[in-house]
Amino acid sequence: MLTAEQLEIRAMAREFSRGEIRPHVEDWDTERALPEEIFQKLAELGFLGMRVPEAHGGLALDATTYLTALEALAWGDASVALSLSIHNGPVTRALLGWGTEAQQERWLPPLAAGEFLAAFALSERDAGSDPSSLAAEARPSGDGWILDGTKAWVTNGDRAGLLLVFARTGESRDGISAFLVPRETPGIEVVGRDRTLGLSASETVTLGLSEVFLPREAMLGAPGEGFEIAMDALTIGRLGIAAQSLGIAQAAFEHALDYSGEREQFGHSLHRFGGIEEKLAGMAIRIAQARALTLEVAAFVDGDGGPSEELPSSLRARTAMAKVAASEAAMWTADEAVQIYGGYGYMRDYPVERLMRDAKGTEIYEGANEVLRMLVARHTVRESAGAE
DSSP: OOOOOHHHHHHHHHIIIIIIIIGGGHHHHTTTTOOHHHHHHHHTTTTTTTTOGGTSOOOOOOOHHHHHHHHHHHOHHOOOOHHHHHHHHIHHHHHHHOOOOOOHHHHOOOOOOOOHHHHHEEOOOOOOSSSOOOOEEEEEEETTEEEEEEEEETTTTTOOOOOEEESSSSSSGGGGEEEETTSTTTTTTEEEOOOOSSSSSSSSEEEEEEEEEEEEEESSTTTTOOOHHHHHHHHHHHHHHHHHHHHHHHHHHHHHHHHHHEETTTTEEGGGGHHHHHHHHHHHHHHHHHHHHHHHHHHHHHHHHOOHHHOOOOHHHHHHHHHHHHHHHHHHHHHHHHHHGGGGGGGGTTTHHHHHHHHHHHHTTTSSSHHHHHHHHHHHHHHHHHOO
16 A cells, blocks of 8 residues: 555656646657656656655655656656656666765765766667676776777667766676766767667667776776676666556556547447457556556565665566566557557557557566566576575
């Protein structure tokens, strides 16, 4: 059960989505861009500092409240929610879990205030599901480091003021390190913008890093801790994608429910037909199941590790479960919504085709569902064998 405060924050996020996001979604999708003003308005309400401690100007929301708000914003638009999820999720998590006091004091207040967005630059064209295969490298140079390489599928990559970049500083998996990189640092450029199936308004770019000099204090954590930082950050990031998926699913379900009540065939509303009733029931059940799992995992986060504490290893499997369940509920629900709309559902004039395109992405990024199933299976085997 959500508390009165959590319900109030959810209502505020949903009202913002209804008034400030939904009226513009189709234009943003067509233009493939989100306006700067939407992030300014979100910042004014504190939504860019949801997980940042109050000491650094944030709202210090617990995981449950944060995900509830993020779902409501995704109900407005998944592209907006994806930008917020990266900003509030893996980047903020990494700073809180691994940053020095000086790094936190430098970066957390402007992130919470919405002075700029944050981006998470881990993946490369040949290192998506296997981050241990990174080719980008950071080599020592005087009193700092020089970064070279290319980073792919970077959400917020051009708009961001802070990039969390992962690069190789050694040969093994333990040779990956993390760096806090100001976006305006010389040597960083956008070398391509991807055209995606859905989430068209989301800024997904390829970044080129050429002779990027960073001072030693730009490293997050110790040398060689980058892989663990990335996995830790993605653990929380996947919960954000689960919430985003739930927002997509809820929107698709509500559109289908409304349309089936308005559309008549053979003298009856569509939702009076058994086949449509079965679809609506299935949608409602899958959304409820995925939401229950996501909130259960969020409660586990709130009870077993604050934002600056080490997270238990079992949490990686639990967040993987939530992300898989929610993203597949979103894709299934959006598909069923298109089917309920019939021919109209296949038209760009109606919202469910966009939701179906958006939903597909949630099954792929922040860990493809096939990879996450492997993670869950391996954890289950270790658990059954009594291993830690």
